[in-house]
Amino acid sequence: MEARIESAICPGCACLCDDIDITVVDDRIYQAANICLWGASKFLAHKRFHPKKERRRLQQPRIKQGCLWQTVPYEAALKRTAEILTRASRPVIYGLTNSGSWAQEAALDLARSTRARLEPADLAFKAPYYRSLMKHGLFWASLDVIRDEADTVVFWGANPLHSCPRHVVRYSVFARGKFTERGLEERRLAAVDVYRTELAEFVKLFIRLEPGQEPALVQGLLAALTGGKPPAIRGLRRLAALLEEASYGVIFFGRGVSYGPAQELLDGLGELTARLNRGSPFIFFPLTADFNSTGLYHLLLRELGSPLAPDFGHDLAGTGQAEPVAWSEVDAVVVVGADLFWFLSQEEIDRLKKRQVPVVALSPFANRTTGHAEVVIPVALAGVETPEIAYRMDGLPLFLPKIVSTHLWSDSRVLRELTALL
Numbered sequence: 001m002e003a004r005i006e007s008a009i010c011p012g013c014a015c016l017c018d019d020i021d022i023t024v025v026d027d028r029i030y031q032a033a034n035i036c037l038w039g040a041s042k043f044l045a046h047k048r049f050h051p052k053k054e055r056r057r058l059q060q061p062r063i064k065q066g067c068l069w070q071t072v073p074y075e076a077a078l079k080r081t082a083e084i085l086t087r088a089s090r091p092v093i094y095g096l097t098n099s100g101s102w103a104q105e106a107a108l109d110l111a112r113s114t115r116a117r118l119e120p121a122d123l124a125f126k127a128p129y130y131r132s133l134m135k136h137g138l139f140w141a142s143l144d145v146i147r148d149e150a151d152t153v154v155f156w157g158a159n160p161l162h163s164c165p166r167h168v169v170r171y172s173v174f175a176r177g178k179f180t181e182r183g184l185e186e187r188r189l190a191a192v193d194v195y196r197t198e199l200a201e202f203v204k205l206f207i208r209l210e211p212g213q214e215p216a217l218v219q220g221l222l223a224a225l226t227g228g229k230p231p232a233i234r235g236l237r238r239l240a241a242l243l244e245e246a247s248y249g250v251i252f253f254g255r256g257v258s259y260g261p262a263q264e265l266l267d268g269l270g271e272l273t274a275r276l277n278r279g280s281p282f283i284f285f286p287l288t289a290d291f292n293s294t295g296l297y298h299l300l301l302r303e304l305g306s307p308l309a310p311d312f313g314h315d316l317a318g319t320g321q322a323e324p325v326a327w328s329e330v331d332a333v334v335v336v337g338a339d340l341f342w343f344l345s346q347e348e349i350d351r352l353k354k355r356q357v358p359v360v361a362l363s364p365f366a367n368r369t370t371g372h373a374e375v376v377i378p379v380a381l382a383g384v385e386t387p388e389i390a391y392r393m394d395g396l397p398l399f400l401p402k403i404v405s406t407h408l409w410s411d412s413r414v415l416r417e418l419t420a421l422l
């Protein structure tokens, strides 16, 4: 039987595009239209940007017995996970930026009941941002307002073509808004990065920096805007002029900013945005790739009053920690909605393995973490095989209905049943 679903929401990235048309045949997704290759990789289970390479789905829970894998029912995998968490004195629940809001709530409850630390996968990127936001008292705008009003757009350490591909078409570059009717022609665009990216093909000004030079550029821009003497950095004066001429501006920054001294850079960018705000509205906006990273920080703010990583091992109030966890202290990890081993250095992976730190991975797809985990628990795809809530990158909450059926449990169910066992 064939069914067509119009205006479905794509859980591929934090744009959560809501104009996807899906064709379902016999309870399987047969076709997806209006979607980018990144999003299609979720609906059609192929590798990101490689539609001919299949992305392997996990079908059954498995646990490691000695060197051998054993396929087990969910209940046995949960029992083993509960034993691991009960034995641990410094457990960490990691990831959750690619999980729906119900799973995030369940993970927070699990962290509380096991006195664990809950570590968002993008803490190194978001914690300095929230601190800068609070320090400089910056305001916020939705993507729709940015599409309608922004005539000056800067991408800093961000490449939307890789992290959220349709962002440029729907909101920031080519999109036609109420006061930007001619799209690209109405916008002055700049990008700052340590690599030359595809953005260089269409932005008016592309500044390529040496690694570590970014804080100097920010201070130079502040100096140029306040009549001081900026350092000699190629493109600095042109960027300062572009920012000054804005009638409504936005600085989108990406994960690239967390590869250097993130707090110093984001403090500087926050100060620059505050300075620009004296002339015209300017927004400082994280270009979040993971589809529900924003939902996780909303949950932490709502429940605990802080967007930092709650650590229930320190106190039951879950005091927020801005610094990423020291993996040398950790003695058990539950990974949900992230691929931890993709981000860790080889030395950190080797040290975790040497100390035989048990890793439990909940994931719809096979990845590096599931390859190293002691317990692997497959879960349904949120927003495709199980309903969920997710927050668009600007904080708009959306309900993602189920599109097709699966025998797999949702990650929120796995986490709730696990908490009930403890």
Ligand code: SF4
Pocket: 010, 011, 012, 013, 014, 015, 016, 017, 034, 035, 036, 037, 038, 039, 040, 164, 165, 166, 167
């Ligand atoms: S931009 Fe993001 S939400 Fe939109 S179709 Fe692509 S992956 Fe999906």
